[in-house]
Amino acid sequence: MNEPAYSVTAAWLVTPSETGTTIIRNPTVYWGKNGQIVQIESRDSSVYADLHQPSVVVAGNQVSTVNLGNSILAPGLVNAHTHAAMSLFRGAADDLSLMDWLQKRIWPMEGQLVDGAFVETGTRLAAAEMLLGGTTCCADMYFYPVDAARAFIAMGMRAQLAMPVIEFPTRYAADADRYISLALESRDALKSEPLLSFGFGPHAPYTIHDDTFKRIAALAAELAIPIHTHLQETAQEVDDALKKDGLRPTARMEQLGVLGPDFVGAHGVHLNAADIARLAKNAANIVHCPSSNLKLASGIAPISALHNAGVNVAIGTDGAASNNRLDMFEEMRLAALLAKVQSSDAAAFPAERAFHAATINGAKALGLGDVTGSIEIGKQADLIAISVDDVNLQPMFDPISHIVYTASRADVSHVWVNGQPRVTHRVLADDARRYLEDSRAAISEFAAKVAALR
Amino acid sequence: MNEPAYSVTAAWLVTPSETGTTIIRNPTVYWGKNGQIVQIESRDSSVYADLHQPSVVVAGNQVSTVNLGNSILAPGLVNAHTHAAMSLFRGAADDLSLMDWLQKRIWPMEGQLVDGAFVETGTRLAAAEMLLGGTTCCADMYFYPVDAARAFIAMGMRAQLAMPVIEFPTRYAADADRYISLALESRDALKSEPLLSFGFGPHAPYTIHDDTFKRIAALAAELAIPIHTHLQETAQEVDDALKKDGLRPTARMEQLGVLGPDFVGAHGVHLNAADIARLAKNAANIVHCPSSNLKLASGIAPISALHNAGVNVAIGTDGAASNNRLDMFEEMRLAALLAKVQSSDAAAFPAERAFHAATINGAKALGLGDVTGSIEIGKQADLIAISVDDVNLQPMFDPISHIVYTASRADVSHVWVNGQPRVTHRVLADDARRYLEDSRAAISEFAAKVAALR
Numbered sequence: 021m022n023e024p025a026y027s028v029t030a031a032w033l034v035t036p037s038e039t040g041t042t043i044i045r046n047p048t049v050y051w052g053k054n055g056q057i058v059q060i061e062s063r064d065s066s067v068y069a070d071l072h073q074p075s076v077v078v079a080g081n082q083v084s085t086v087n088l089g090n091s092i093l094a095p096g097l098v099n100a101h102t103h104a105a106m107s108l109f110r111g112a113a114d115d116l117s118l119m120d121w122l123q124k125r126i127w128p129m130e131g132q133l134v135d136g137a138f139v140e141t142g143t144r145l146a147a148a149e150m151l152l153g154g155t156t157c158c159a160d161m162y163f164y165p166v167d168a169a170r171a172f173i174a175m176g177m178r179a180q181l182a183m184p185v186i187e188f189p190t191r192y193a194a195d196a197d198r199y200i201s202l203a204l205e206s207r208d209a210l211k212s213e214p215l216l217s218f219g220f221g222p223h224a225p226y227t228i229h230d231d232t233f234k235r236i237a238a239l240a241a242e243l244a245i246p247i248h249t250h251l252q253e254t255a256q257e258v259d260d261a262l263k264k265d266g267l268r269p270t271a272r273m274e275q276l277g278v279l280g281p282d283f284v285g286a287h288g289v290h291l292n293a294a295d296i297a298r299l300a301k302n303a304a305n306i307v308h309c310p311s312s313n314l315k316l317a318s319g320i321a322p323i324s325a326l327h328n329a330g331v332n333v334a335i336g337t338d339g340a341a342s343n344n345r346l347d348m349f350e351e352m353r354l355a356a357l358l359a360k361v362q363s364s365d366a367a368a369f370p371a372e373r374a375f376h377a378a379t380i381n382g383a384k385a386l387g388l389g390d391v392t393g394s395i396e397i398g399k400q401a402d403l404i405a406i407s408v409d410d411v412n413l414q415p416m417f418d419p420i421s422h423i424v425y426t427a428s429r430a431d432v433s434h435v436w437v438n439g440q441p442r443v444t445h446r447v448l449a450d451d452a453r454r455y456l457e458d459s460r461a462a463i464s465e466f467a468a469k470v471a472a473l474r
Numbered sequence: 475m476n477e478p479a480y481s482v483t484a485a486w487l488v489t490p491s492e493t494g495t496t497i498i499r500n501p502t503v504y505w506g507k508n509g510q511i512v513q514i515e516s517r518d519s520s521v522y523a524d525l526h527q528p529s530v531v532v533a534g535n536q537v538s539t540v541n542l543g544n545s546i547l548a549p550g551l552v553n554a555h556t557h558a559a560m561s562l563f564r565g566a567a568d569d570l571s572l573m574d575w576l577q578k579r580i581w582p583m584e585g586q587l588v589d590g591a592f593v594e595t596g597t598r599l600a601a602a603e604m605l606l607g608g609t610t611c612c613a614d615m616y617f618y619p620v621d622a623a624r625a626f627i628a629m630g631m632r633a634q635l636a637m638p639v640i641e642f643p644t645r646y647a648a649d650a651d652r653y654i655s656l657a658l659e660s661r662d663a664l665k666s667e668p669l670l671s672f673g674f675g676p677h678a679p680y681t682i683h684d685d686t687f688k689r690i691a692a693l694a695a696e697l698a699i700p701i702h703t704h705l706q707e708t709a710q711e712v713d714d715a716l717k718k719d720g721l722r723p724t725a726r727m728e729q730l731g732v733l734g735p736d737f738v739g740a741h742g743v744h745l746n747a748a749d750i751a752r753l754a755k756n757a758a759n760i761v762h763c764p765s766s767n768l769k770l771a772s773g774i775a776p777i778s779a780l781h782n783a784g785v786n787v788a789i790g791t792d793g794a795a796s797n798n799r800l801d802m803f804e805e806m807r808l809a810a811l812l813a814k815v816q817s818s819d820a821a822a823f824p825a826e827r828a829f830h831a832a833t834i835n836g837a838k839a840l841g842l843g844d845v846t847g848s849i850e851i852g853k854q855a856d857l858i859a860i861s862v863d864d865v866n867l868q869p870m871f872d873p874i875s876h877i878v879y880t881a882s883r884a885d886v887s888h889v890w891v892n893g894q895p896r897v898t899h900r901v902l903a904d905d906a907r908r909y910l911e912d913s914r915a916a917i918s919e920f921a922a923k924v925a926a927l928r
Contacts, residue, residue: 110868111875117820148865314811315879317820344879345866354808357768366571366771411602411910412799414564415921417928421565425769425798430884456865467869474871 024050024058026439028086030093030405032419033060035395036380041372041420047093050083051401055439058397090409091433092419094375095394096156096178096402097348098382101248101286101307101336104160104168104179105134105142107149108466109341112474118254118316126341129473130163133466135191139164141462143171146346148448148456151177153429155348156402156437157383157392159284159307159336161221161248163192166206169216175452176442178402180386181206182221182248182284185236187229196232200239207243215438217388219246219284225269226257233276240282246387247278251285251306254318258290270295279304284385286336287312288326289319296322300329305385308377310354311345312338323377324359324368334382335374349429352378356424371424405434478504478512480893482540484547484859486873487514489849490834495826495874501547504537505855509893512851542859545887546873548829549848550610550632550856551802552836555702555740555761555790558614558622558633559588559596561603562920563795566928572708572770580795583927584617587920589645593618595916597625600800602902602910605631607883609802610856610891611837611846613738613761613790615675615702617646620660623670629906630896632856634840635660636675636702636738639690641683650686654693661697669892671842673700673738679723680711687730694736700841701732705739705760708772712744724749733758738839740790741766742780743773750776754783759839762831764808765799766792777831778813778822788836789828803883806832810878825878859888 033047046063106126113125139162150158160168161182172179183203185196193199200220207218220236222228228236228249240247252258252269261269270291273279279302288306291299299306308321323333335355337346352374359369369377383393392402406427408416413431416422435443442449448456487501500517560580567579593616604612611632614622619635626633637657639650647653654674661672674690676682682703694701706712706723715723724745727733733756742760745753753760762775777787789809791800806828813823823831837847846856860881862870867885870876889897896903902910 108869111871111880114872114875114879115814115821115824120820145865145868152865311811314815315820317814317818317822320815344875345882347866347882357765360569360771361768361774364771366575366769367569368771370569411599411606412801414599414917415562415924417565417921417925418568421568421798425568426565428799428801428882428884430882463868467871470869471871 022052022054022056022058024083025053026051027083028088028093028403030088030091031408032092033395034092034094034419034423036095036376037394037396041375043419049093049395049401049403051439055400057395057399057401060395060397086434088405088434091405091407092423093395094404094406094423095379096392096404096435096437097154097352097378098334098386098393099150099155099158099337099346099348100284100334100382100385101309101338102146102158102160102346103162103339104146104158105139105162106339106341107146107346108138108142108463109339109470110344112470113341116316118318119256121316121342125474129470131190132473133469134163136164136167137462138466140167140171141459141466143168144175144456144459145463146340147172147175147177148452149346151175151435151437151442151452152432152446152448153347153349154404154406154432154435155346156404156435157388159219159248159386163190166209169210169213173213173215174455176215176437176440176449178215178392178437180217180219180246180388182219182246183207184221184223185232186223186227187232188227196229200235204239217386219248219386222247222249224250225261225272230276233278237277246282246284248284248286251288252290252295253287253313255290268295270298274298274302282387287318287321289313289321291322291326296326296329296331299326299331305332305334307334307336307385308355309336309338310351310358312342315342320358320362322362323355324363324365327369327373332381332384333377334385335378347429348378349427352424371421374424375420401436401439403436404432406431407433476506476508476510476512478537479507480505481537482542482547482857484542484545486546487849488546488548488873488877490549490830491848491850495829497873503547503849503855503857505893509854511849511853511855514849514851540888542888544863545859545861546877547849548858548860548877549833550846550858550889550891551608551806551832552788552840552847553604553609553612553791553800553802554738554788554836554839555763555792556600556612556614556800557616557793558600558612559593559616560793560795561600561800562592562596562917563793563924564798566924567795570770572772573710575770575796579928583924585644586927587923588617590618590621591916592920594621594625595913595920597622598629598910598913599917600794601626601629601631602906603800605629605889605891605896605906606886606900606902607801607803608858608860608886608889609800610858610889611842613673613702613840617644620663623664623667627667627669628909630669630891630894630903632669632846632891634671634673634700634842636673636700637661638675638677639686640677640681641686642681650683654689658693671840673702673840675702678704679715679726684730687732691731698736700736700738702738702740705742706744706749707741707767709744722749724752728752728756736841741772741775743767743775745776745780750780750783750785753780753785759786759788761788761790761839762809763790763792764805764812766796769796774812774816776816777809778817778819781823781827786835786838787831788839789832801883802832803881806878825875828878829874855890855893857890858886860885861887
């Protein structure tokens with residue numbers, strides 16, 4: 021049996037659960053040396069949770085305990101779509117549309133600068149920012165995933181590597197075959213890492229040929245891993261696809277056998293009713309990236325309609341080159357706010373729904389629904405504490421409302437990933453801090469190179 | 475002559491100026507005992523600013539100096555539309571449309587709870603939140619402005635009291651005549667306060683009669699103070715006005731002689747081309763409140779079109795009952811992001827424009843353009859420091875981009891209002907902290923009453 025080795029006590033616990041959202045007053049969460057949650061209890065028996073399984077006996081004096089005081093304990097946020105290493109391009113190309121941004125600024129800079137060292141350096145920075153802001157898991161789609169993986173492992177952050185495939189040559193790979201073989205090699209080398217999981221990251225329908233998609237679909241099915249791609253981010257992309265293929269990209273994905281429960285479509289801004297029905301029928305997932313979609317003037321994704329159709333809607337930050345933050349609190353709040361205007365309904369996508377999108381829905385989209393995304397017995401302890409003592413958070417009537425509309429990442433005081441403390445009293449764990457400090461010079465050097473090119 | 479008594483040195487200074495935006499490396503700003511800025515200089519002569527007037531000689535050893543290190547010095551943000559005391563309703567009514575929110579939740583709770591003590595307590599909380607987040611000046615439209623004023627003065631925050639007028643009775647006043655006479659009395663009692671200024675705050679075209687507007691216009695002209703009102707916040711409001719008056723509210727305001735350089739229209743979500751032309755012709759001001767407009771599903775104000783037509787666009791948080799933050803960094807970022815989607819142009823409302831909207835445009839809208847909103851000789855020292863050392867802000871290529879897209883209020887380390895330090899190393903000044911601490915019990919009591927009613 022997995023003995024409890026650690027515990028944390030707070031004023032509130034808020035988590036998605038089988039029945040909706042469970043709120044527990046004065047909770048204590050226990051987990052074992054392997055990071056697995058073994059018990060959840062409350063001092064206030066009137067709201068005693070159905071999450072509790074009394075079969076586990078806690079040996080109090082062997083448990084290392086943290087008492088958080090007036091804080092909300094919540095699951096770590098899941099950033100279901102990012103390009104972590106692009107934090108080195110943060111603010112390097114603002115106020116441009118997607119295609120100008122990609123073709124005139126990002127792709128040329130990437131061609132000049134992106135190699136393994138760039139990716140490891142940028143990913144360290146990104147992981148530090150995400151952990152400090154309460155994000156415990158991300159799906160990272162970028163070149164040199166083995167170098168990114170090294171950074172995630174050392175920072176102690178959970179990550180899914182959406183291993184890149186694109187039809188044009190980069191320093192990383194020459195053609196689609198080579199991208200795919202590198203993806204398979206990367207997974208083979210890293211598959212025993214407890215914090216890592218894997219997916220294929222074909223860039224987008226407009227940059228990937230049919231036969232490449234088919235090959236990826238076959239491999240993904242064999243390995244039971246997600247296919248993560250940019251989908252219908254701009255109106256132009258849909259128009260171009262209609263001209264070129266006579267099909268909307270979502271329909272083409274379905275025809276190619278790509279659409280299914282392991283499909284993760286990032287953005288999904290320009291989805292019509294037929295697209296939404298097709299995504300729902302195939303149990304596919306959409307990752308909403310609101311800041312990036314606004315900043316590139318792409319539009320506002322119809323997440324309320326997607327949710328109502330039964331599509332699993334997760335949330336991502338996209339990369340820091342188009343956001344310019346990796347801040348899931350910001351995206352969660354924006355998701356709730358924009359859905360109301362997008363659907364002309366102030367009741368659309370209420371706080372609870374945005375909270376689920378930023379936690380359990382992200383975990384499910386990445387195939388990690390049994391591992392993270394909620395605080396439940398049997399899952400790993402990916403936890404955050406939100407301090408609600410500050411002026412900005414007074415008064416509080418509803419902790420779910422506060423998590424979504426009022427709190428920001430600056431209110432996150434503690435973070436655990438896989439049961440390990442990564443942030444304590446708003447400071448990164450010593451090992452992560454030292455590791456980041458080792459990158460100071462490299463960050464400055466890469467930044468100087470970016471500055472020279474922009 | 476006004477001798478320099480205080481100075482602050484930083485890595486960057488960014489301010490709106492006559493010629494656009496001035497950026498100074500390694501700046502030092504000096505101000506006198508009365509809070510007036512007397513000198514701005516730079517150690518880096520290559521970007522020596524035109525703001526510098528070398529006639530002032532600095533007697534170094536008499537100047538109290540703060541060195542901020544790797545920080546951006548910027549003008550304090552101007553929150554041009556809020557209802558400060560409503561911070562006690564923060565999160566008390568989420569996910570509702572404007573009319574449901576007002577009629578079913580806010581107005582009944584206000585009727586039960588709002589008195590002078592409520593307003594002073596809520597305003598202390600709001601002022602603390604705003605100061606800590608880098609807002610040095612706000613326009614506050616709420617009942618019991620004398621009680622609000624007491625809180626602003628004690629917290630050391632600049633405020634314009636947009637003194638309320640509405641045609642229905644509240645505990646505060648019985649009818650429009652009484653609201654107006656209370657407004658005049660309040661101004662008479664407080665007009666010598668250096669941090670305060672005054673305006674009329676008739677609630678909205680749909681709650682104020684023609685003759686009341688005319689009377690307010692005459693009084694406002696006589697006193698040379700702004701008329702601040704909610705304007706075309708929802709589509710319904712415009713439809714109703716067309717049915718009732720045969721006129722759009724902006725046209726009616728013009729007919730009544732209300733529209734002019736002293737007119738401050740909050741929201742302005744549903745403005746058509748004729749409204750925009752009318753506002754421009756009359757040199758009127760619009761205060762954009764993006765979070766609130768999204769949360770109540772009101773819509774997205776056409777601020778890029780307003781700006782292009784020559785209308786002065788400022789930014790406000792609205793009250794914490796519909797936001798749920800008083801966070802001008804959040805609103806500034808949202809303004810820039812939403813304008814791009816609203817106008818389908820990623821270049822619309824770039825970072826620089828949003829920065830101006832949150833600073834100098836707000837000051838101009840409130841008739842305080844000679845006092846605050848930029849860092850210039852002769853203005854009062856309303857300053858903030860944004861620390862750019864943290865992981866979240868690495869790397870930095872453009873300080874204006876970072877202020878708008880990347881920084882958040884949590885990055886504000888120091889705040890001065892009228893030359894007085896209000897926040898130092900992220901902590902409120904002692905007097906303000908003690909004053910807020912005195913309200914702890916009152917905040918809890920009012921929160922318990924709100925909780926019982928919601």
